[in-house]
Amino acid sequence: xxxxxxxxxxxxxxxxxxxxxxxxxxxxxxxxxxxxxxxxxxxxxxxxxxxxxxxxxxxxxxxxxxxxxxxxxxxxxxxxxxxxxxxxxxxxxxxxxxxxxxxxxxxxxxxxxxxxxxxxxxxxxxxxxxxxxxxxxxxxxxxxxxxxxxxxxxxxxxxxxxxxxxxxxxxxxxxxxxxxxxxxxxxxxxxxxxxxxxxxxxxxxxxxxxxxxxxxxxxxxxxxxxxxxxxxxxxxxxxxxxxxxxxxxxxxxxxxxxxxxxxxxxxxxxxxxxxxxxxxxxxxxxxxxxxxxxxxxxxxxxxxxxxxxxxxxxxxxxxxxxx
Amino acid sequence: xxxxxxxxxxxxxxxxxxxxxxxxxxxxxxxxxxxxxxxxxxxxxxxxxxxxxxxxxxxxxxxxxxxxxxxxxxxxxxxxxxxxxxxxxxxxxxxxxxxxxxxxxxxxxxxxxxxxxxxxxxxxxxxxxxxxxxxxxxxxxxxxxxxxxxxxxxxxxxxxxxxxxxxxxxxxxxxxxxxxxxxxxxxxxxxxxxxxxxxxxxxxxxxxxxxxxxxxxxxxxxxxxxxxxxxxxxxxxxxxxxxxxxxxxxxxxxxxxxxxxxxxxxxxxxxxxxxxxxxxxxxxxxxxxxxxxxxxxxxxxxxxxxxxxxxxxxxxxxxxxxxxxxxxxxxxxxxxxxxxxxxxxxxxxxxxxxxx
Numbered sequence: 001x002x003x004x005x006x007x008x009x010x011x012x013x014x015x016x017x018x019x020x021x022x023x024x025x026x027x028x029x030x031x032x033x034x035x036x037x038x039x040x041x042x043x044x045x046x047x048x049x050x051x052x053x054x055x056x057x058x059x060x061x062x063x064x065x066x067x068x069x070x071x072x073x074x075x076x077x078x079x080x081x082x083x084x085x086x087x088x089x090x091x092x093x094x095x096x097x098x099x100x101x102x103x104x105x106x107x108x109x110x111x112x113x114x115x116x117x118x119x120x121x122x123x124x125x126x127x128x129x130x131x132x133x134x135x136x137x138x139x140x141x142x143x144x145x146x147x148x149x150x151x152x153x154x155x156x157x158x159x160x161x162x163x164x165x166x167x168x169x170x171x172x173x174x175x176x177x178x179x180x181x182x183x184x185x186x187x188x189x190x191x192x193x194x195x196x197x198x199x200x201x202x203x204x205x206x207x208x209x210x211x212x213x214x215x216x217x218x219x220x221x222x223x224x225x226x227x228x229x230x231x232x233x234x235x236x237x238x239x240x241x242x243x244x245x246x247x248x249x250x251x252x253x254x255x256x257x258x259x260x261x262x263x264x265x266x267x268x269x270x271x272x273x274x275x276x277x278x279x280x281x282x283x284x285x286x287x288x289x290x291x292x293x294x295x296x297x298x299x300x301x302x303x304x305x306x307x308x309x310x311x312x313x314x315x316x317x318x319x320x321x322x323x
Numbered sequence: 324x325x326x327x328x329x330x331x332x333x334x335x336x337x338x339x340x341x342x343x344x345x346x347x348x349x350x351x352x353x354x355x356x357x358x359x360x361x362x363x364x365x366x367x368x369x370x371x372x373x374x375x376x377x378x379x380x381x382x383x384x385x386x387x388x389x390x391x392x393x394x395x396x397x398x399x400x401x402x403x404x405x406x407x408x409x410x411x412x413x414x415x416x417x418x419x420x421x422x423x424x425x426x427x428x429x430x431x432x433x434x435x436x437x438x439x440x441x442x443x444x445x446x447x448x449x450x451x452x453x454x455x456x457x458x459x460x461x462x463x464x465x466x467x468x469x470x471x472x473x474x475x476x477x478x479x480x481x482x483x484x485x486x487x488x489x490x491x492x493x494x495x496x497x498x499x500x501x502x503x504x505x506x507x508x509x510x511x512x513x514x515x516x517x518x519x520x521x522x523x524x525x526x527x528x529x530x531x532x533x534x535x536x537x538x539x540x541x542x543x544x545x546x547x548x549x550x551x552x553x554x555x556x557x558x559x560x561x562x563x564x565x566x567x568x569x570x571x572x573x574x575x576x577x578x579x580x581x582x583x584x585x586x587x588x589x590x591x592x593x594x595x596x597x598x599x600x601x602x603x604x605x606x607x608x609x610x611x612x613x614x615x616x617x618x619x620x621x622x623x624x625x626x627x628x629x630x631x632x633x634x635x636x637x638x639x640x641x642x643x644x645x646x647x648x649x650x651x652x653x654x655x656x657x658x659x660x661x662x663x664x665x666x667x668x669x670x671x672x673x674x675x676x677x678x679x
Contacts, residue, residue, distance in 0.1 A: 209411040212378050217425040217472070218399035227424070231415040322415035 035296035039065040066297035098195035123193035131257020161266030202236035238317035252276040331384035346536035359523030362533035404473025483515035554675035566641035602666025611659035
């Protein structure tokens, strides 16, 4: 009786959060799966059931038609490739870089707080604002990067579209990999502050005696970093790797921040489109009877991919992480 | 290899204060011996150990290992092994990896390293635990792993920081014998730091008693116990502790109150008198020189531990030990005892230096 009463109270306190979660997270999640398997889904006709014509009925049939369509028609596979490149380049680089910066920050005494603040600044700055700064920096004409290249005597590049000719008079166009370089630089840089913060607090909680012991044991700086610091930081590193993998698979706002909602340099629409960009694009702009189903199918595909890599990540960290 | 500390000084300073943790320490630690650095917390014993290890830089003074001045050498070049108070075993490595770590840093070939690790593990009797993680070991086993890790690179000097403080009472007895045995078998110059006088006295070849960063006395444990140079050393050594009384010297006699307890050649003055618990001789007929009232008698097997009262004692009661056979010791009775001269020390009232 006593237990039952307490449980009732607990549920009561949880209710506001639970209700919101169910309405805005769990129901849409389940519904996305359902929609993904409905051919010619039209959300204006919800409740009209299955029928031959989706101008009058909600959908025409159950099946894998949406999945078949996104993999065979359009550029979904290209967007998937772009997303994969973002994930497998930006996550390792940003984790390793933030680890190096955190260790360096932790080893200096003077101005440590000042540098901590400096490195944390991007985190509190608006993503879109930083994206615009990047697009100004990489601007084809008058951008900081191209100006620097000029100072060192190089050939300015067409990063973000516009007209540009080299000295021989040939036109330069923004290529996929040039756009990718800009995007990866931005994503990596943007991902650093939070990681540095987490790693730095992890570093500061490591008992100093391990370092004294390692010093007595004659380990040099590199060995101390690799054999003492990294293993002792492994819980933080695993946490960051898993969450940034998930985050990078969902990359969207960085693309919009740099390239706008065209997802590419001027005149190169969708060059840098990602899976999530595709989901938005299908939902908003394509025709009523196909778009929502395609978007749902793409979301399900992304969900499965993220599940798969997260499972691998946690399997690896179960073996490698020392709590 | 002997260790010489020359005017070793460590000052910890911050904005508004400075602490002389170790003050002009000047001593020689003989080769191949087990030396206990003994003192209450904050006396500078651990600081001294860390300076010998090279983890702290002395403010002044020098450290010699044999004839070599190692004052400026980093820890890894000094050829020392250090066992930390809480062992500092690498939690993510197995016992074997922990012991191998110093050898890997020295780039010892793998086969030789494994052999040496196994040998030293067997020496400290953890040879069968090589694949466990530190968390899976008891405190005593962790302690042994830490000693093995310190010994595996064949250091010239082994340093132990409060090696027994994290163990329970029974393990402590066992481990201190173990440390003594390992030290004997390896013949390595060993310094260990402790605040527990019993621990230091039981296994050390020599002890150095420290107070406020200053070495008070150095010598064989029994020698220091029998001949303390000052009141601090006398109080610090011995369980139960020495009993301290206010007294004076008059007409060639030592007095506590009205009782003339001993003869002396010291000039007349006020003194502080220390009497070891075993320095009281109670006769069956109750005759003697020193009068006191018995508060409580405890039987501890072979001996009786007696709590008694005397108004000139520095503390409300004092405690002494006599043979269990002596019969006239009963609660509440006022009796007399003779004082054994060699168990009674007379100190200057102000400087607390030993007078006799």
